[in-house]
Amino acid sequence: MTDPTVEEELRLRRELAAVYRLVAHFRMTDLIFTHISLRLPGPDHHFLINPYGLLFEEITASNLVKIDLDGNAVDPTPHRVNPAGFVIHSAIHKARSDAQCVLHTHSRSGCAVAAQSDGLLPLNQISMEFYNRVAYHDYEGVALNLDEQKRLVDDLGTHPVMMLRNHGLLTVGSSAAQAFLRMYYLDKACQIQVEAQAGGSAVVLPDPTVCEYTARQLNGETDESDYQDDDAYDLAWAALLRLLERVAPDYRD
Template sequence: MSIYSDSIKNEEQAMNQAEKDIRTQLAACYRIFDYMGWSELIYNHITVKVPGEEGHFLINPYGLHYKEVTASNLVKVDINGSIVEDTNYAVNPAGMLIHSAIHGAREDAHCIGHIHSTAGMTVACQQEGLRIDNFYSVLLYNKIAYHDFQGITVMDGEKEDLLKSLGDKQFLILRSHGLLTTGGTIADMFMNMTLLQRACEIQVSVDQTGKAVAPVDESIGQMTEKLLELQMANTPVANGQLEFAALQRLVDREDDSYRDL
């Protein structure tokens, strides 16, 4: 075998391993979302781009609960919504529209998560949206985009509006609908969703007290980025990496069947 052939074989093996790794991480993420209470029957979706395959990403099989998602049954699709590998499953049309639009337009959006949590949908239904008046929401100062409700997201015409609403942000509140976050990695997306979900939970909880809300000065929000840099100065890891790893260890102790490659 020639050196050239050996090189191609090595690249193919590396690429296959990269896909196996990302499949395992994404399957773990589905289990983590369920552990966090963010699953919704068989609905909602988390997607990630396939390393080295332009325009391909992985999505959950339509019809399976998050606890049933595994590395091997994740479905590989392309930006046009076509399934590009043998599978016994279909994919959720609404999920395909949302995720294909964002993956196709945003190079930095390697992973996208979308949930219908009670707290998230409650804030999404409120006219004022997310207030910047609690610890978590202040961390999201000037980082949240909003998209107006247009019904079930299955019409191609909504793609352009969705992308215009999201712009260059990683946090999107879909009005009357739910929450969406993107990330450069699965862990990054997970941590972004954690912050947005917690911010919504606290707002809903505070509102239920019926008491006046203590205001947070806008200057605190403006300082947040600098404060985060100080907080993370001695933690030389990417956003969400430690948190995701910790949650993965927890779900592994309960059920590691998602690692079925």
């Protein structure tokens, strides 16, 4: 008889491995130096994270490392874990029950906007998904200090995304799929902002009331049905998995 716990872990491993491959495919990586984690079900507070030293394009379901909230490997593994990955991710998983997946990047545009005093601006419909929904955390050095965890969690609060100032981007989600899609569009919003500012002309900001209304539409917080988050994300995620089956089907191994 198949153990449902084992089957569920395999499903989650494949989902997280898919996110790693998609981050690589869309060029949001920083060699081996960022991380994505996914909480496993159960009372033990275990989560999956990348083996330190592998490129994201090398990540598979089977080589993800299972660790506890203290950063200890749960199962035998030849790999170790990025210490900064443990500091950031364990703090958020411990504090936010809804943060099943935590995704962190150092993309070029994300780092550029994270270094701007005004942060993310509502310059385009894509960025308006995050209007008044972005947290900010001031830079304190490489995230190796456990004392930073409380400040990081306090700054994140209940927000779905955060800009780590002078550092990069972070998203959380109720699934790996949701965390990835939030990152995909947060990063795209940053790209649009950098390119708009490079144009040399003054940028146009919509009325704040319109921005908030659009954010509510895009987050499924209105009575309208066209932009319901669950439906849109499910359709997009299915399309992304079809993409991976064409370009990197070994993520499932």
